[in-house]
Amino acid sequence: MASRFLAVGSAVPAVDAVAGAIATQSMANLAYRPQGLTLLRTGTAAADVVAGLTAADPLRAERQLGVVGADGDGATYTGDGCLDWAGGTTGDGFAIQGNILAGPAVVEAMRTAYLAAAGPLAHRLLAALRAGDEAGGDRRGRQSAALLVASPGAGYGGLSDIAVDLRVDDHPDPVPELARLLDLHHLYFDRPDPDALLDLTGDLATEVADRLARLGHTGADALADWAGIENFEERLVPGRIDPLVLGQLRAATEET
Structure with a gap:
């Protein structure tokens, strides 16, 4: 409406x-x-x-x-x-x-x-x-x-x-603004695509742990802690990572 x-x-x-x-x-x-x-x-x-x-x-x-x-x-x-x-x-x-x-x-x-x-x-x-x-x-x-x-x-x-x-x-322009909010809704609240999930092993696991540490999150729950703060908890899957979440993590650590 x-x-x-x-x-x-x-x-x-x-x-x-x-x-x-x-x-x-x-x-x-x-x-x-x-x-x-x-x-x-x-x-x-x-x-x-x-x-x-x-x-x-x-x-x-x-x-x-x-x-x-x-x-x-x-x-x-x-x-x-x-x-x-x-x-x-x-x-x-x-x-x-x-x-x-x-x-x-x-x-x-x-x-x-x-x-x-x-x-x-x-x-x-x-x-x-x-x-x-x-x-x-x-x-x-x-x-x-x-x-x-x-x-x-x-x-x-x-x-x-x-x-x-x-x-x-x-x-002043509510319909385009509504479209912007819908994009954000998908980012934060959509469930991840199971076929797109990446296994948190090897080099990827090392990269993720390093980036999380640079943001002050370490230990077994580091990803969950960071994701909860950034409102990505709906996209978490144990042992794997959503590419969209990975992209947000990489963006957050580009200058960190």
Whole structure:
């Protein structure tokens, strides 16, 4: 999501790693978020969630809502009191909507980019957001953007379902800044590729130990100590080293 609105990520989204996701927009009704997720968890279809939430809301004319369930088409709603341009589009597994946009081309650009994108969901969502931004985005200007992705057990330490939760709350160009944060998220929190890991033996083990010593870390736990301080603990594998971590260690000791 992106908007000329402070901290848009604090108001718009809610997600359940299994059941689906909600976006409440325009005059956002934050009660839609827990209520909608509860309905999705019972197996209620996305379109029926939209119908149920808006039917019970006396201010529905000013609301905008997007819902995606565990499968099937997403659903979108735009009240006739939303500020122009306002509207949305849906398809298999997605719902896109916006208000006070530069025009319908914003939503269509997002749809095209999302369908054309490949890779992890976070990257496909970001591709859509970038396309909408480049097509004009919020006609009032730019202020904030956010990205929220859930997957079972994908959170920090495997102890939550929140895979990505990034927010740019107040920035002159928030979507590119969000992309920068996503790159950092991958660096710090992605699990290493097992096929890329290097064995900590021979010359490589000697090099790593030497570089760690130059940074003040010695002993059997030297790598873990340094990695914990630098926030690379999610990339640690006993007896091996992630090439990305090795690259960061080498960079840290270039002038040490």
